[in-house]
Amino acid sequence: MSTARRSAAEAYEKTPTRIFPNSATAAKELAAEVRALIEERAKQGKNVVLGMATGSTPVPFYRELIRLHKEEGLSFKNVVTFNLDEYYGLGADHPESYARFMADQIFDHIDIPKANINIPSGKVSSDQVFAHCREYEEKIDAMGGIDLQILGIGRTGHIGFNEPGSSRDSLTRRITLDRVTRQDAAADFRGEENVPHFAITMGVGTILRGKKLVLMAWGDNKAEMVAKAVEGPMTEAISASFLQGHPNARFYIDTGASRELTRAKLPWLVGPVSWTPRETRRAVCWLGNQLHKPVLKLTDEHYNEHGLGDLLSEQGPAYQLNIRIFNQLQHTITGWPGGKPNEADTYRPERANPYPKRCLVLSPEPQDAVVSMGATLERLAEQGHDARLISLTSGNLRVPDSEADKFAETLKELAGIVSDSSVWAPQTAYAEQALKMLADKGEFGADTPLLRQLKALILRGELRDAANACHLTNDHIVFLDLPFYEEGRYRRFKSTQADVDALAALLREHKPHQIYATGDAADPSSVSGICFKVLEAALKACEGEDWAGSCSLWLYRGKEKPLEGHEIDMAIPLSPSQLERKGRALSRYGALSSLERASPESNRQNAANYDALGLAQYEAIETFQRWRRV
Structure with missing residues (x-):
């Protein structure tokens, strides 16, 4: 050693x-x-x-x-x-x-x-x-x-x-x-x-x-x-x-990658701590989870016996500290992700005005946003906001050859049964060309541009179906197809100014009041990690524009570890029927990973975590963190 x-x-x-x-x-x-x-x-x-x-x-x-x-x-x-x-x-x-x-x-x-x-x-x-x-x-x-x-x-x-x-x-x-x-x-x-x-x-x-x-x-x-x-x-x-x-x-x-190290997760165990509001909430949530007790049941002895005596002496007694943190947690819960119109918003995560809001939900790949925040997307649409689902990339690399083969065979068969088959000659030729390319490249060969286009179209259809299940209409779905993805492949992506320019143009076109995004905590070489860096650069390019100064950015977690209690700034509760509808939306995708399919269970765990801290019991919760520019 x-x-x-x-x-x-x-x-x-x-x-x-x-x-x-x-x-x-x-x-x-x-x-x-x-x-x-x-x-x-x-x-x-x-x-x-x-x-x-x-x-x-x-x-x-x-x-x-x-x-x-x-x-x-x-x-x-x-x-x-x-x-x-x-x-x-x-x-x-x-x-x-x-x-x-x-x-x-x-x-x-x-x-x-x-x-x-x-x-x-x-x-x-x-x-x-x-x-x-x-x-x-x-x-x-x-x-x-x-x-x-x-x-x-x-x-x-x-x-x-x-x-x-x-x-x-x-x-x-x-x-x-x-x-x-x-x-x-x-x-x-x-x-x-x-x-x-x-x-x-x-x-x-x-x-x-x-x-x-x-x-x-x-x-x-x-x-x-x-x-x-x-x-x-x-x-x-x-x-x-x-x-x-x-x-x-x-x-x-x-x-x-450092967040689970003791010095990052439990800094009070290794030295003096500056008790910021975020750090204080982290400590109290940790103590409640450690002792399996609701926040309001923590005592002075619990704090002292678990290395939090300094916090208690600075912000105690326990009773007052507990109530303050409990109220903070309670104020993260809202059924109005876009803000509740004509209501006081002092203790709500999102401001009431303006209403309705222009909301851009950025999905690095076509499935990401529906997997992570499908119910919130539905809420935004139902509550009258102009919610747009933006698929930043086509996602074509995640579509298996079997799906492309099935689509091409169906197209070819359909062309063969129409009354005037000559009208479908171009479609037949397209299907036969796709099938030949699939056969020529073998099981693991690289997709040709035509096959990537075909697979992108398959995912577009799946995204539309899933978004419709979340009450979004097709005219509220945008496919941006950022160049870094179309020109690259997994583990080989590299963004350029063209990606930044494309996203900045989209932002300027819609002038959003709210943006939902993911990738801040992802591997920087992953699709979501690259997309978030592109978003940061695009926002920087738009600095000083009227809409940019008042736009709020909410972060959701995709394939990364879910947000912990002290990190959550907005929690959207889901009823059993809402969670069921989200499950139906996810079923529209043909190729979700096991982690993505488990999203509803992750939402249930979020609710269980709130319940364990003494908050109201919900069927499930989708969680968000307000972006704080470093």
Whole structure:
């Protein structure tokens, strides 16, 4: 374990952990360290051996390395790389292979010799897997070992593909992928059923032989596993936890990924706290949940016995503090997301005027907004607001080939039964062309522009059906089709000024009083993360315009961890019938992930959380946080 001196705030952390404001800042610092190492070794006439990772996490780091090469002349001719893993069964030319990913993300953009690139083969025959893995280990050793190993962390806590149960001494081997890992890769493969079941991965023991290890993690979804890996016991259930035993391992994380660390989640346990209103509510909600007691039943003794004596002495006694926090929680609950007209709004989350409001609900992919806030969307429409559902991207990459095949076959069959088939000749030709392209590309080939267009049309129909179920008419649905998505693919997206300009033009056209958005807590390389950054830039471009100064921005959570009690600024309760209608709206989508399908249950859990704090009992609740510009 590292002997580096820790601050009191880091007392619970067993591996040194740096928290950065965003992934770009962390990537820049790490890339500067790598540059210094490469240049130092080059002067000595020696190589640098880097261990490389895949997935969206290292993408900002790779982009900074490319920038250093293209803009500042950093050469990679003395760099040798070893990748952590590869899907078993995929060849290097497969669009979702890690060999292809590394070529796209970094190797094709720098001057590293191809002979210096080492990636496990996904196509080695089954009877040769053991020998192939042993040769990989031997080649690493022959190069003098890995100087710096880059790592990410999966939702199962894995590094590489070392799923739960991987021992500390495990070596490079073939492994069966955990169901959660396969779920996370489902979008890349257009369906969980298409994700390979096996992979070849460096073992935990192989990784720990690296001289330096840096694990990066971005976004709220990584927070729970980061905390377990950094603060919990070393265990085979979380292979990243074994970094605690390495003398030179570090975690580089952003603010979102840090939220479950003790210094971020329970700061009063590690030092003095500035008791802001948000921090005070966090502490009181935590104490109630810790003791399984409603807020109004907490006592002075409860505060003192759980490290909150300073809060009590500053804002107590408990009775008065409890009532204040209870009232704050109660005031977040409203059935009027757009504000209640002709009513006092002192204690309501959203202002009453103007009424009706122009509301833009931004959905990164066509399903996101309905999944996360379908009932709120229905409320806005029913209460007379001009609510517009904006699908920022087409979502075509998430549509499986089977859906496109079904659509094309139906179109072809329909053309064959009409009385005058010659009228349908163009439709028949279109369907036959689509079917041929599906057959030619095979199970995992890249979609042609025509197929992406066809899949986008399928999702448009599904979104219209779902939005209609939420009482939105078709003329209140906008498909923006941001260029970064249409020109890219998962884990390879990169926004440009064209995306910002398109969204800024939409904002200026509608001049909204309210915007609902998501992605602030997401992985910055994800679709929702990129969309939120585009929104930030678009809002900045509109600063100073009359409508912008009075526009409120409400954040909802999509695939990220739900908002906690102290983070919620607006809670929209759902009756049983409203939750049922939301379920019917979700059923209009043909390809939701298991996490998306579980949205109604997540809404029920939100209500249970409010109930546990002593608030009124509801069937379900959709939650929102007011955006506070940093």
